[in-house]
Amino acid sequence: MTNAEQISNIVVIGGSYKAWFSAMVLARACAPLSKVTVINLPTERNLVDLSFVTDSQFIDLHKNLGINLTHLLKTGAAQTYSAVQYQNYFDTENTTIGLDLELPTFRTIELHHVLASSDSTELANYSYAAQAALNNKLILPSGKQGHISNSFQIGLQMDGASYVQFATGACQQMGAQCFSQEIAAIVKDDNTGLIKQISLVDGTNLNADLIIDCSWNSRFSQKYFSSKWQTLAGEDVSHTKMQTCVQTKQAIEQHQQPINKHLVVQKQTANTSNKNTLGLQQQFSCNGFVVTNEYIAESRTNLSQNAKVIEYQIGRIDKVFSGNLCSLGAIAQFDKPIFANSLLMVRALTYLLENFPNKQHSPFNREYLNELIEKDISELYQFYSVHDPELSNSAELLVAFFCASGRVERQLNPIIPYQRWINHLAALYPAYQVEPMVKTFSRAEIEDFLVSVKERIKQL
Amino acid sequence: MKDTQELTKIIIVGGGTAGWMTAAAFINRLPKNFCQITLIESSQIGSVGVGESTIPHIRQFNQNLGIDEKTFIQQTDASFKLGIRFRNWRQIGDDYIHPFGEVGAITNGIEFHHYWARAQQLGLESDFEDFSLLAKASRQGLFSDPAIVNQSQFCNYAYSYHLDATKFAHYLKNYAIERGVSHIDAKVISVEQNDVGDITSIELDNDTQLSADIFIDCSGFSSILLGKTLNSDFEDWSHWLPTNKAIVAQSELVEHSLPLTTATALPAGWQWQIPIKQRMGNGHVYCDSYMSDDEAANLFRQNIKSKLITEPRLLSFKAGVRPQSWKNNCIGIGLSAGFLEPLESTSIYLIQHSIFKFLEYFPNKQNMQAERQQFNDEINKTYQTIRDFIILHYNLNNRDDNGFWVHQRQMELPESLTFKKGLFAESGRVKPGQFGVWPSVCIGQGLTPQYPDARINYLSKQQLEEFLRQEKQKIAQTLKQLPPAHEYLTKIYQEVSCD
Ligand SMILES: Cc1cc2nc3c(=O)[nH]c(=O)nc-3n(C[C@H](O)[C@H](O)[C@H](O)COP(=O)(O)OP(=O)(O)OC[C@H]3O[C@@H](n4cnc5c(N)ncnc54)[C@H](O)[C@@H]3O)c2cc1C
Numbered sequence: 001m002t003n004a005e006q007i008s009n010i011v012v013i014g015g016s017y018k019a020w021f022s023a024m025v026l027a028r029a030c031a032p033l034s035k036v037t038v039i040n041l042p043t044e045r046n047l048v049d050l051s052f053v054t055d056s057q058f059i060d061l062h063k064n065l066g067i068n069l070t071h072l073l074k075t076g077a078a079q080t081y082s083a084v085q086y087q088n089y090f091d092t093e094n095t096t097i098g099l100d101l102e103l104p105t106f107r108t109i110e111l112h113h114v115l116a117s118s119d120s121t122e123l124a125n126y127s128y129a130a131q132a133a134l135n136n137k138l139i140l141p142s143g144k145q146g147h148i149s150n151s152f153q154i155g156l157q158m159d160g161a162s163y164v165q166f167a168t169g170a171c172q173q174m175g176a177q178c179f180s181q182e183i184a185a186i187v188k189d190d191n192t193g194l195i196k197q198i199s200l201v202d203g204t205n206l207n208a209d210l211i212i213d214c215s216w217n218s219r220f221s222q223k224y225f226s227s228k229w230q231t232l233a234g235e236d237v238s239h240t241k242m243q244t245c246v247q248t249k250q251a252i253e254q255h256q257q258p259i260n261k262h263l264v265v266q267k268q269t270a271n272t273s274n275k276n277t278l279g280l281q282q283q284f285s286c287n288g289f290v291v292t293n294e295y296i297a298e299s300r301t302n303l304s305q306n307a308k309v310i311e312y313q314i315g316r317i318d319k320v321f322s323g324n325l326c327s328l329g330a331i332a333q334f335d336k337p338i339f340a341n342s343l344l345m346v347r348a349l350t351y352l353l354e355n356f357p358n359k360q361h362s363p364f365n366r367e368y369l370n371e372l373i374e375k376d377i378s379e380l381y382q383f384y385s386v387h388d389p390e391l392s393n394s395a396e397l398l399v400a401f402f403c404a405s406g407r408v409e410r411q412l413n414p415i416i417p418y419q420r421w422i423n424h425l426a427a428l429y430p431a432y433q434v435e436p437m438v439k440t441f442s443r444a445e446i447e448d449f450l451v452s453v454k455e456r457i458k459q460l
Numbered sequence: 461m462k463d464t465q466e467l468t469k470i471i472i473v474g475g476g477t478a479g480w481m482t483a484a485a486f487i488n489r490l491p492k493n494f495c496q497i498t499l500i501e502s503s504q505i506g507s508v509g510v511g512e513s514t515i516p517h518i519r520q521f522n523q524n525l526g527i528d529e530k531t532f533i534q535q536t537d538a539s540f541k542l543g544i545r546f547r548n549w550r551q552i553g554d555d556y557i558h559p560f561g562e563v564g565a566i567t568n569g570i571e572f573h574h575y576w577a578r579a580q581q582l583g584l585e586s587d588f589e590d591f592s593l594l595a596k597a598s599r600q601g602l603f604s605d606p607a608i609v610n611q612s613q614f615c616n617y618a619y620s621y622h623l624d625a626t627k628f629a630h631y632l633k634n635y636a637i638e639r640g641v642s643h644i645d646a647k648v649i650s651v652e653q654n655d656v657g658d659i660t661s662i663e664l665d666n667d668t669q670l671s672a673d674i675f676i677d678c679s680g681f682s683s684i685l686l687g688k689t690l691n692s693d694f695e696d697w698s699h700w701l702p703t704n705k706a707i708v709a710q711s712e713l714v715e716h717s718l719p720l721t722t723a724t725a726l727p728a729g730w731q732w733q734i735p736i737k738q739r740m741g742n743g744h745v746y747c748d749s750y751m752s753d754d755e756a757a758n759l760f761r762q763n764i765k766s767k768l769i770t771e772p773r774l775l776s777f778k779a780g781v782r783p784q785s786w787k788n789n790c791i792g793i794g795l796s797a798g799f800l801e802p803l804e805s806t807s808i809y810l811i812q813h814s815i816f817k818f819l820e821y822f823p824n825k826q827n828m829q830a831e832r833q834q835f836n837d838e839i840n841k842t843y844q845t846i847r848d849f850i851i852l853h854y855n856l857n858n859r860d861d862n863g864f865w866v867h868q869r870q871m872e873l874p875e876s877l878t879f880k881k882g883l884f885a886e887s888g889r890v891k892p893g894q895f896g897v898w899p900s901v902c903i904g905q906g907l908t909p910q911y912p913d914a915r916i917n918y919l920s921k922q923q924l925e926e927f928l929r930q931e932k933q934k935i936a937q938t939l940k941q942l943p944p945a946h947e948y949l950t951k952i953y954q955e956v957s958c959d
Contacts, residue, residue: 404830
C-alpha cells in the first residue's frame with residue numbers, strides 16, 4: 001500500500017462516551033499514520049454524563065491500548081461487577097446470573113445437566129462469580145488456567161462524565177483535534193461516491209477518509225449512503241415508536257456505601273401501560289436507564305432529581321459500514337440493555353481495527369466488516385428474543401434445541417459467551433431435557449459433586 | 461427436567477474406517493453399560509481400502525480415546541506428516557507446501573502474511589514458504605516430537621500421520637471389541653421401518669433380524685440405510701469438483717521419504733504419493749470427461765518410479781453431500797454421508813467431526829428433532845467450508861494444457877468462495893473458521909493481497925527487512941534441533957518392538 005492508499009484523516013462525530021471512546025481507541029491505534037478529529041455536536045452535550053455498563057471486552061480493549069483496569073476504575077469512577085441480578089425477568093423474582101465462562105463439570109458433563117437431576121435448582125449457587133457478587137466481594141479473574149477462580153469475566157459500571165473527561169484528555173495527548181460545532185455541509189467525491197470533506201458552521205473544512213458516526217441520532221449513514229433503519233428483526237421500521245427511558249445519576253460519584261458487586265436489571269411494568277398497544281418496550285422504562293445500580297441512594301431514585309429522560313428508537317441500521325462511514329453505538333443498533341449494550345460497539349471497533357480499510361474502501365473488506373458485525377447483531381437479537389416473547393423469535397431452533405437437549409451450539413467467537421447462553425436459557429426454560437448420560441450416575445455421586453463445588457466456592 | 465428415555469441399542473452398519481472409528485469412540489465415550497453397541501460388516505463386500513493421509517485432528521481423536529502414540533504408529537505402519545506438497549498446480553514447474561499451522565509469527569496481532577505481502581510491495585522479494593518451519597523441515601526430511609523444540613513459537617507445532625487404512629480399521633476393531641462392542645460379519649439384506657420412517661430393524665443374510673434405537677450408516681458409498689432406505693437427498697457438487705475417478709495402487713518405497721503427502725497436478729486431475737512405513741500409497745484422481753481410463757492408468761504408472769506391490773484398482777465417486785446426514789433415527793458417517801475428494805486429506809477428519817458432534821448432541825429416544833437439525837446444520841457448514849477450500853486449489857491456476865484446468869479457472873464459484881477469495885485478494889483477510897492455511901495456498905498459487913493490513917505501513921523497508929531476517933533466523937535455529945524424520949521414526953518402531 002502506498003501513502004496515497006493510506007487512511008490519513010479519521011473524523012469521529014458525537015460527544016457521548018461512545019464517541020470519545022472510539023476517538024481515543026482510533027487515535028492510539030492509528031497514530032502516527034492517521035489523524036483523528038472529533039466533531040462534538042452541540043446536540044450531543046446532553047448525553048455526556050450518561051452512565052453506562054460495559055463488558056469484559058471493553059476492559060480488554062483498553063488493556064491492549066496500555067490502559068489497565070485500575071486506571072480505568074479511577075478514570076471512570078467505575079465499579080466492577082461479576083454477576084447480573086434480573087428482577088422480575090424470569091419466573092422467580094430475583095435471578096442472579098454470573099458472568100461465567102465455564103462452570104465446573106462432572107465427568108465431562110456440564111453443570112446444568114447435572115443440576116437438573118438433583119434437588120438443587122439455581123446455577124448461581126455453583127457460580128463463583130455469582131456467589132462472590134451476592135456476598136459483596138470484589139473479585140478479579142485469577143489468571144490460573146482452567147481454575148474455578150478464573151472461569152468468569154467482569155464488567156464495569158461507569159460514570160459517563162468521568163470517563164468522557166479521561167478520554168478527552170487522552171485524545172488530546174495523542175494530538176486529536178476537537179471541534180464543538182454543528183456540521184454545515186458534507187461533501188462527497190463524485191467519482192468514488194465517498195465522503196471527502198465535512199464543513200463546519202464556522203467555515204472550517206475537514207478532510208475525511210473515514211468517518212465514525214457515534215452520534216445519538218444524526219443518522220448520517222441514512223442521509224448520505226441510503227442505508228435504512230430497521231427493526232431488530234430486520235423488518236421495516238415504520239411501526240416502531242420512539243421510546244423513552246429515564247436515567248438517574250449514579251451515586252457512585254459520591255462514594256456512597258454499600259456498593260454491590262452485581263448489576264441489577266429490573267423489568268418494570270408501568271401500571272398505566274397497556275401491554276397490547278404500547279408494546280413491551282414501555283415496560284423497561286425505569287430509573288437508572290433500565291440498569292439500576294442498587295447503590296443509588298434512596299433519595300436520588302426519586303426521578304425528579306437528577307433524572308434525565310432519553311428518547312430512543314429500538315432498532316438497527318441495515319449496514320453498519322456504508323461507503324466510508326461507520327456507524328457505532330446507539331446509531332447502529334439499540335435495544336433495552338438487559339446486559340452491557342456497549343459490547344456491540346466495542347466489538348465493532350475491534351473488528352474495524354483488525355480489518356482497517358484502505359483509502360479506497362475496497363468493497364470486500366467493507367462487506368466483511370459488515371458480515372462480522374451483522375453476525376454479532378443477529379446473535380444479540382437472538383439473545384433478546386429468547387427473553388422477550390413479544391419479539392419475533394429469531395432463536396426458535398436455538399430454543400427448541402436447548403429445550404430438547406439442554407444444549408447450545410458452541411460458536412466461534414460468540415458475542416454472548418457459551419456459558420452465559422446456558423445460564424440464561426436454563427433460567428428461562430428450566431424444564432429442559434438433560435443429557436441422557438447423567439442417568440448413569442447415582443444421586444449420591446451427583447450430590448457429592450455439588451456439595452464439593454459449593455465448598456470450593458466458599459473457600460475461595 | 462422431564463423424564464428421559466435413553467437409547468439402549470445402537471447398530472453400526474459398516475466396518476471400514478468410519479465404522480470402526482465410530483464404534484471405538486462410542487464405546488470409549490459412552491458410560492459403561494449405558495447402551496449396547498453392535499457393528500455389522502460384510503467381509504464379502506470389504507471396505508474402500510484407501511484414506512491414508514490425515515490431518516492433525518486425528519491426534520485429538522487418539523488422545524480422546526486414550527490411544528498411545530507409539531503403539532498407534534506401530535500398529536498402523538504410520539509415518540509423520542507435516543503438510544502437503546503441491547506440484548504443478550498453478551502452472552507446470554510450480555512447487556509449494558501447504559504446511560499444518562500458520563506461516564510466520566503473528567506480530568502485534570497481525571498475521572505474518574501481511575508483513576510478507578507489504579515487503580513484496582517494497583521490493584523485498586522472498587519465498588513465503590521460507591517462513592514456515594514445517595515447510596522447511598518437511599523439505600529437508602526433518603521431524604521430531606515438537607516438545608523437544610527449544611523455541612516457544614514452535615514447541616507445539618501441528619503434525620499428523622500417513623497410515624495403512626486397513627491396519628487402522630483393524631486396530632480400532634480390536635480396541636472396540638475388547639471394550640465391549642459386538643461384531644457380526646454378515647450382509648444387511650433388508651431394512652424395516654415404522655410408519656414415521658424410523659428404522660426399526662435390519663435383516664442379515666445369516667437369517668437374523670436385529671432391532672435398535674439408533675442406526676449409524678457407515679456402509680460407504682452404498683449408503684444402504686441413509687441413501688437407499690431413507691432416500692436422504694444427495695447434493696451434487698460435481699460441477700465444482702468434477703474429478704470422479706481414482707486409480708490406486710501401492711508401490712515399493714525406494715528411499716527415505718519426506719514427512720509430506722505429495723499432490724502433483726496432472727492434465728485432468730492430480731496424483732498423490734503417501735509414504736508409510738514400508739511402502740508408498742499412490743493414486744491418480746481425475747475427471748473422466750477430460751481423460752479416458754486407459755490414459756489415466758498409463759499416466760499413473762509412468763509417474764510411479766518404483767515397483768508396484770498391488771494391482772491398480774479403479775474407484776468411482778461423485779463430490780457432494782447429503783445435507784440431512786442425520787435422518788429419522790439414522791446417522792450417516794463417512795462416505796455414506798458425503799464425499800469430498802482427498803486433495804486435503806479431510807475425509808477421516810469429517811468422520812471424526814461427525815462422531816464427536818453426535819456424541820456431543822447424544823439424543824434421548826423420544827425426541828431427536830432439535831438435535832438432528834442442529835447436527836445437520838453444523839455438519840453441512842463443515843462440508844461446505846472444506847469444499848470451498850478444495851475448489852480454491854483448482855481455481856487458482858494458470859494452466860492451459862487441458863480444458864480441465866481452463867474450466868476450473870473460469871467456472872462460476874460458490875458464492876461463499878467468491879467472497880473468501882475476493883477478501884483475501886483484496887486485503888489478505890481470512891475469515892475465522894475457514895478451513896486450512898489459506899495464506900499458504902493462496903500465495904503458493906499466486907494470489908497475493910493487494911492491500912495488506914494498514915497497521916504495518918509505518919514500518920520502513922529496512923525495519924521490514926530486519927523483521928523478516930529475524931523470522932528466518934528463528935526457523936534456521938529451530939531446524940538445527942530437529943533430527944531426520946526417518947531416524948526419529950525408526951527409533952519409535954524399535955522402541956515398540958523392544959517393549
Ligand atoms: C480415492 C480416495 C482417496 C482417499 N484418500 C483419503 C485420504 O487420503 N485421507 C482421508 O482422510 N480420506 C481419504 N479418502 C476417504 C476415506 O477413504 C474414507 O473416508 C474412509 O475410508 C471411510 O470409508 P467408509 O468407512 O465410510 O467406507 P468403506 O471403507 O467403504 O466401508 C464400508 C463398510 O460397509 C460395509 N458394508 C457395505 N454394505 C454393506 C451391507 N449391505 N451389509 C453389511 N456391511 C456393508 C463394508 O463391508 C465396509 O465394511 C479417500 C477416498 C477415496 C475414494
